[in-house]
Amino acid sequence: MTREVWITGQGLLSPLGQDLNETWDRLSDEAAIAAAADHAFLPPFTVMPMTLPALDRFVPKRGDQRAMGPFMLAGCIAAAMAMDEAGLLGAEPDVLKQINLMVGVGGGERDEAVDEAILTALNGRDDGDVLAEQLQTELRPTLFLAQLPNLFAGNISIVLGVSGSSRTFMGEEASGVDAVRVAYERIQGGQDDLFLVGSAFNASRRDIPLLYQAGGFLLEDPALPFWRRPKAGMALGSAGAFLVIESRESAEARGAKPLARLSGVLNDRCRREPGQASANAAREWAMLAPKPGCAVLSGACGSGPATAEEHDFLMKMVQGAEAAQVRPTAAALGHSIECSFLTNLVLATKAVREGKLFPALTDDPVEAAPAADVTQAVVTTWGHRRGEGMALVERI
Amino acid sequence: MASRPVAVTGIGLVTSLGKGAEANWQALSAGKSGIHRITRFPTDKLRTTIGGSVDFLLEEPFSATQLSFALAKTAAGEAVAQSGIGTPGDFPGELFLASPPVEHEWPQRVRLDRQAPGQPHTYGGMMAAAAQAGEDLYVDFINGTIADRLADEFGTKGSPITLTTACASGATAIQLGVEAIRRGQTKAALAIGTDGSIHMEALIRFTLLSALSTNNEDPTKAARPFAKGRDGFVMAEGAGALVLEDAEAAKARGATILGYIRGVGEAADTFHRTRSNPNGEAIIRAISDALDDAGVAPGDIDYINAHGTSTPENDKMEAFGIQAVFGDDAANVPVSSNKSMIGHTLTAAGAVEAAISILTLQHQVLPPTINHEGPADIPLDFVPNEARPAEVDLILSNSFGFGGQNVCLVIGRNPD
Structure with missing residues (x-):
């Protein structure tokens, strides 16, 4: 069985804009692109940060807002935008139970101030007792949940009510492809109909850039031509991107219009x-x-x-x-x-x-x-x- | 839709009880506990000092990535060898790996901090030191590395999948493999759940969520699933691996079939980040969907391999879900928790317990729920303390995760 797969909703947050249309327009604006690059946050590296739109529209509860860092919030908002366009935001529980959530992500933000305080206390020593004391006084339980990759999807389920399934793929660039691919294959193969797929990334943090710098990947000289850079050629950029994809049959039955x-x-x-x-x-x-x-x-x-x-x-x-x-x-x-x-x-x-x-x-x-x-x-x-x-x- | 039966032709296991399916089965059927005092790091200042760590596989020190890889490789090696599929280093199918998310741990941070030029104890300093610190500080701490190394080791085909659905991850790995085989996309899949992440920060984080048992006096008595006085789970390490095959293809190559994955069901809870909805809706839906997918009724299930973590919350809600689905028959279906003996292997648990379910079918013996003493407050048959011979054709294996991810498997001795 092979079935047609339609895209019926999409949401995008980027360094150039707080939604898809703004991003699209500014991709034609050289000055906006130049202005999006931040050279001061993590010198000498270039980072493309983004500003989240007001949270209240899509994440109205204060408790939910506090439970997530920028990475998870970006995902939640982009997911809500995609569901909104697909006519699924705020749908009845029986509809939300049909939505399968597939994401490809890394981990959430660490509390960098806590990490630095603990490093200060350790002062270069591998002292397990000091570490134990520090961790037990400094860490906050809610932050652990904001770090777990599967809570990215978990929060979307909680905030947006999506409850069909929840699967989180990991593994850098490939994880985003895997999430979409498996959703596509399940629709095409007649195993399921309706998917919310997406990801997010927060470049305005230090733990993840640290990892890529240890690998020697971060761009130090932004003047280097994009296609001909050395290994140290990557400028990280924040993003949140989601799609609703579904079988043609599902979209037609719901009266949803295909975008592509x-x-x-x-x-x-x-x-x-x-x-x-x-x-x-x-x-x-x-x-x-x-x-x-x-x-x-x-x-x-x-x-x-x-x-x-x-x-x-x-x-x-x-x-x-x-x-x-x-x-x-x-x-x-x-x-x-x-x-x-x-x-x-x-x-x-x-x-x-x-x-x-x-x-x-x-x-x-x-x-x-x-x-x-x-x-x-x-x-x-x-x-x-x-x-x-x-x-x-x-x-x- | 019509779907192809999915056979299990190989299993592999490593837990705190030992290396290999046979060693684990001997211990499980004898009601032995693998839980012990943690020696990997100092525990004097900690509220929980016990765990089911796997200390016999690697020489210390190692990171969660290194141990999780070693566990996965060991279990998968056993499963692939048993299945007899392919040739060494050339597994003719896809890889689905449930593994814990990784990041720098404290030894790596301290190592970077020591080398930080000019700005000690800051991310800026670590950043300045990073480029010269060694590539292991990058490649060992990105999430794709374990699956990438396993793909090299076993020669699996296609994009190796790394996934996490918290404590349901191991079952999700199996589910993804089953779906791919049913679609006809692959004839075989290597599904692995692995977790080697007992380090100090992980233990403390679970402590801060009040999730862990603090019954430190006798480690072997700490995990008490479904028992009165249970006070949390015991963190543990391990790996389970299954070779899944299109049953027709397995028969055609003359493979010995150990059992079948008959049904899979999943449901996400929208209630809370660490608690399930008190109405049990998502748990009930996951169980019911798995039974429906297998085309069986609750009365057909001979035994339930429970998630049974030993937290007050999980065990109460799981028993509630079982009672809701099985109704008046609930008390007649034996239910036991492997975690009473091996602890909670977290990301690996679903795969570890699926492999143990296959062993249960082969031996026709139900592993017990140990530490089940005193008055029971839940009226189910938990196979208390001693293994029990039984006729078992069909097993329900439950996995429920923090963050609301619930996955259930129906595992059978026969294809239909």
């Missing part, structure tokens, strides 16, 4: 020996078989050599019969790791509805294909370390 068709989601991994990731991408491209002139919302992260390899792959799609119109959104929004794929899926949906893309984000020839009516958009993920995913979104 999701026509394929693929994901694979390799050990990143030279050429392996390109081979995965080429196979996925062939399976999705987009039409010439399609848009490509690239999830390139900016870190070489992964991004350089994706560039070479995409150049062939630009110069060949595919005549692809490529946009590397991380060049404007920063890289949102787990949320990168979801962010680009939302933008792809917008692109096929608008029939066009925003202007080139870099002056690289990979973005130089002539503008053409966009009826199909390919979304790529080329994980900074692992994971090569691709999806196809089509105008209905």
Whole structure:
């Protein structure tokens, strides 16, 4: 059994805007893009922070607001926006029980002041007794829950009443693809009908950037051209992105309008020996078989050599019969790791509805294909370390 | 929809009771406890000093990532070998891994802090030290690493899935594998639940949620699922692995089938972050959906492998849910909790208990709920203290998580 999969709702928060339309408009605004980059928060690195919209509309209870950090709040708001557009926000419990929640995320924020206070008390010693005393006096129980990845989905269930199921995928960029892919496969295979899928990422924290800096991935020189940076080429960006996807039958029965068709989601991994990731991408491209002139919302992260390899792959799609119109959104929004794929899926949906893309984000020839009516958009993920995913979104 | 029967052709287990399915079964059927005093870090200042840590697999010190990987690799190696599927390093199917979220732990923070140039005891200082500190501080603490290493080790195909649904994670891993096989997307799946995350901060965080037992005097008596006087769960480590196969494909290659995953059900609770709705709605729905998915009635279930954490809240709500679904028959269905002996292996629990359910079917013996003494306040048959021979064809295995994630499996000796 293969069934048609429709996108019927979407929500996006980004460094450029507090919803999809604002983000879309500002992707055409060079000054807004430049202004979104923050060089002061974590010098010498570049971070793309975002400001959350007022919480009260979608997360009205103070208790719920306090139970979440910015990462979970961003997810909750983006999820509410997607449900709102799909006509599911505030639906009856019998409807909410039909909604399956699938997310791809990392962990929530730590209390950095507490960590620094404990490091001060430890003063470089591995002293278990001091650590035990400090942790027991400094930690707050609610913060633990705000850190657990599965509470990202748990909070969405609590705040928005979504109760069909709740599954949390982890594992950096690939986790976002996995969440959408498994939802897509379950709909297509007739195992379920209605899904809320999404992710979020908060770049304005220190523990997660610390991890990527230990790996040598963070961009120090923002002047370096996006596609040709060394390994230290990633500027992290905050995001929240959600989609409602469902079987055509489900949407029609609910009277929900399709925004676009999701026509394929693929994901694979390799050990990143030279050429392996390109081979995965080429196979996925062939399976999705987009039409010439399609848009490509690239999830390139900016870190070489992964991004350089994706560039070479995409150049062939630009110069060949595919005549692809490529946009590397991380060049404007920063890289949102787990949320990168979801962010680009939302933008792809917008692109096929608008029939066009925003202007080139870099002056690289990979973005130089002539503008053409966009009826199909390919979304790529080329994980900074692992994971090569691709999806196809089509105008209905 | 018509779906393909899913067979289990291999299982693997590591818990505080030992390494391997056979060693675990010997201990479980003898009613032995694996809970002991924690020696991995000083516990003098802690309210809980006991756990089901697995101390025999790696030389200390190690991170949660390293131990969780070692546990998963050990259990999966056993399961894959038993199944006889594929060739070493070439598993012909997908990987579904339930593993704990990871982040830097205190040894890593202190290590970075010691090297921080100029700004001691700050994230800024650690950030300045990070680039020279060693790649292990990155790769060992990103969430995709354990599955990535397992994919290399076993040669699984496709994007390796890492998932968490809190204490239901192990069951979710199995559920994802079952769904993929039923869709015909893969003929085989390696489903693993692993958890090696007993470190000081994790223990203290659960303590602050008042979730852990503080019955420290005799560690073996601390986990008392469903008993009066139960005062919390006992943190534990372990891994369970199952090789799942399209039953037709398994038969065609002459595999020995150990049992079948007959049904899966899930439901999310919208009530509270750590408590389930007092009406038990999501628990009841998860159990009912699993039974429906298997095409069986409550009366067909011979035994329930309970979530049974030993917290006052879980056990009360689980018993309530069982009574609601099974009605007048509830008292006649034996229910026991493996956690009375191995503690709560958290992310791994669903997979560990599914593997034990397969052993229960093979041996036709119900593992007991130990530490079940004194007057009972819940009128169910908890198989108290001693294993019991029984005819078992169909088992319900429950997993309920913090954050409201509930998953139930129906595991059978026969395909229908």
